[in-house]
Amino acid sequence: xxxxxxxxxxxxxxxxxxxxxxxxxxxxxxxxxxxxxxxxxxxxxxxxxxxxxxxxxxxxxxxxxxxxxxxxxxxxxxxxxxxxxxxxxxxxxxxxxxxxxxxxxxxxx
Amino acid sequence: xxxxxxxxxxxxxxxxxxxxxxxxxxxxxxxxxxxxxxxxxxxxxxxxxxxxxxxxxxxxxxxxxxxxxxxxxxxxxxxxxxxxxxxxxxxxxxxxxxxxxxxxxxxxxxxxxxxxxxxxxxxx
Numbered sequence: 001x002x003x004x005x006x007x008x009x010x011x012x013x014x015x016x017x018x019x020x021x022x023x024x025x026x027x028x029x030x031x032x033x034x035x036x037x038x039x040x041x042x043x044x045x046x047x048x049x050x051x052x053x054x055x056x057x058x059x060x061x062x063x064x065x066x067x068x069x070x071x072x073x074x075x076x077x078x079x080x081x082x083x084x085x086x087x088x089x090x091x092x093x094x095x096x097x098x099x100x101x102x103x104x105x106x107x108x109x
Numbered sequence: 110x111x112x113x114x115x116x117x118x119x120x121x122x123x124x125x126x127x128x129x130x131x132x133x134x135x136x137x138x139x140x141x142x143x144x145x146x147x148x149x150x151x152x153x154x155x156x157x158x159x160x161x162x163x164x165x166x167x168x169x170x171x172x173x174x175x176x177x178x179x180x181x182x183x184x185x186x187x188x189x190x191x192x193x194x195x196x197x198x199x200x201x202x203x204x205x206x207x208x209x210x211x212x213x214x215x216x217x218x219x220x221x222x223x224x225x226x227x228x229x230x231x232x233x
Contacts, residue, residue, distance in 0.1 A: 032212075032218075034212060034217075034218035034219070036218075036219040036220070038156075038220075044225075045205060045223040045224065045225050045226055046156065046205070046220075046223055047223070048219060048220065048221050051210075051217045051218075051219035051221070052217050052218070052219070055217070057221065089155060089156055091156070091158075091219075091220075093212050093218050096169070096172060097158070097171055097172055098158035098161075098171070099158070100155050100156040100157065100158070101155065102154070102155040103155050103156075
């Protein structure tokens with residue numbers, strides 16, 4: 001059982017927006033502004049998309065945005081494109097541990 | 110461009126010790142800004158952080174795995190390694206090495222570069 005709770009799936013049509021939630025506790029998501037989001041295509045390594053809740057690494061499109069309220073973080077993908085179809089994982093510092101969610105499969109309809 | 114490459118045996122028997130090495134190229138493992146980590150992903154499942162090391166030798170371990178895990182660094186070879194003892198089928202996973210940015214201060218506390226991963230299967 002993963003420490004952070006994500007919905008198993010989400011979907012949207014091209015051009016639409018999809019939002020993925022990541023729910024933790026005050027010991028992880030709620031206690032630190034160190035939430036990251038990773039995109040993983042089948043058979044590939046995870047790719048960092050968002051760090052420190054809402055910051056984007058260089059090269060990540062601004063269609064990807066992050067936010068947090070209390071112990072729930074969210075990733076929004078706006079203007080969905082076919083290449084956005086992938087698994088997305090959230091993560092957070094949790095004291096002397098580092099925890100991930102179980103992942104959300106995003107399908108572009 | 111930073112590159113990380115995992116290497117090691119792909120098949121182990123139960124009770125054996127898993128040993129993997131990550132070779133870093135394109136940047137120095139001695140950089141004061143970065144830490145170096147191992148993360149694994151069982152087939153069809155999510156990610157699990159295992160351990161992190163600084164070039165000086167400072168280590169951090171996932172509490173639930175700490176009794177079986179050792180992470181080490183060889184700065185002369187630009188490599189860091191993972192040992193996981195007494196493996197079982199539950200340790201079957203793709204093992205990734207990754208660069209970690211520090212938590213606290215000006216650090217971003219995230220894994221920004223990942224290796225391609227190596228599948229380790231534990232089976233009798």
